[in-house]
Amino acid sequence: MERKAVSRIPRKKDIAPKQIPYSTIVRLTQYLRVVEKLNDLGISGISSAELCEETRINSFLVRKDLSYFGEFGTRGVGYDIPSLRLELEKILGLTEAHRTVIVGAGNLGTALVHYDGFKEKGFKIVAVFDSDPSKIDKKIGDFVIESVFMLEEYLNTNKDVTIGIIAVPASGAQFIANLLIASGIKGILCFAPIQLMVPDDVVYSAVDLTTYLEIISYYITNPDARRTGDMHY
Template sequence: MKTEKISELTINRLSVYLRCLNELADAGEQTVSSKTLAGRFNLNSAQIRKDLAYFGEFGVRGVGYYVEDLRVQLIKILGLVTEHRAVVVGAGNMGYALANYSGFKPRSFLIIGIFDSDPAKIGRVVRDGLRVMSVEYLKDFIREEGIDIAILTVPASAAEEVFALVTSAGVRAVLNFAPIQLHAPEGAKVRTVDLSISLESLSYFLANPSVELATE
């Protein structure tokens, strides 16, 4: 592995490459060149080679990449061989949406609990086998069930408190949907999905239709 710092964007792109390789594997393709991969999925072939080079020598001269082989490597690099056990905190519409989100790989990410503090929501069935629990039990649940990811869909005003609670219970990775910046303690990682930033970038495009943005 190179000593240069790998960026979050490289990791995000690995996810995209993996998705493309899954498609190629489903289509029965055995090998693919970075150029074909790029052409087929609107990617950048130099970027693909550079991103993969951080993690090893995957290309074979005259062949390109072995689809299945690279797929397995990416799954390993991204830590997707391990099953991650997640909870959702906040049983509003967003919490329900995420607990039922079809885009999450069921073999890598299991949402096994959803919590709220509102007595009116506790006990409601979100989907088969998943019922809203009281946050009172969140800490114990995290410890007993070996939860490693928490997804926060609580209001901004409650986010810091819930964040402190889940990290103190041992959760090391948090996906935060509250519109607030959370600061992860040592050894933990928080990733905030800020939907208004996405909307503002569309607004910029609408205001500046002729400006072509670089995607890197």
């Protein structure tokens, strides 16, 4: 049988995004965190083994995760940090800032406005809303708190806002979610400890702080247990 010449350069795989596991997307953010840190330290390259060690994710998974999006790095050399960072940012949709509103100007909302993590990571807070008349027109950092009754109008005239962060008590969270969804917001991050009802075309995540503590509780209560597998918390 005739042996065909086969290109040894793997081609970018033509996998539809819907086939990429959710856990891969979570791990991409972990790779990005490491790459950002090394980049800030002025380090220009990282070997595969080092990337695995820094992220505590095994090499099989690292290769598999990245292979969904094409070829990264050079065999036997590793990854160029600035290139890998840019690729990860492209994949995650972070090359342009996501304009973000925060609803809820209590302690949590105020903490979020000041949260270091959002700064320079592509999430630009553009407005802060609250329902409490005594808070409206007061300032948090550079923001004047606006009435939640202006939220729809604001979003209708600022169509480039893509993400809404809900930092109101549980009792008001679904009402705010409905306003955000009706105004065309594509992504919602909710801090209230309830499960929101959102349509399928809206991306929704909930930060459940209790879950973090429960997982810590398990490992405190079972000191012989070792964390194995993916670590998302």
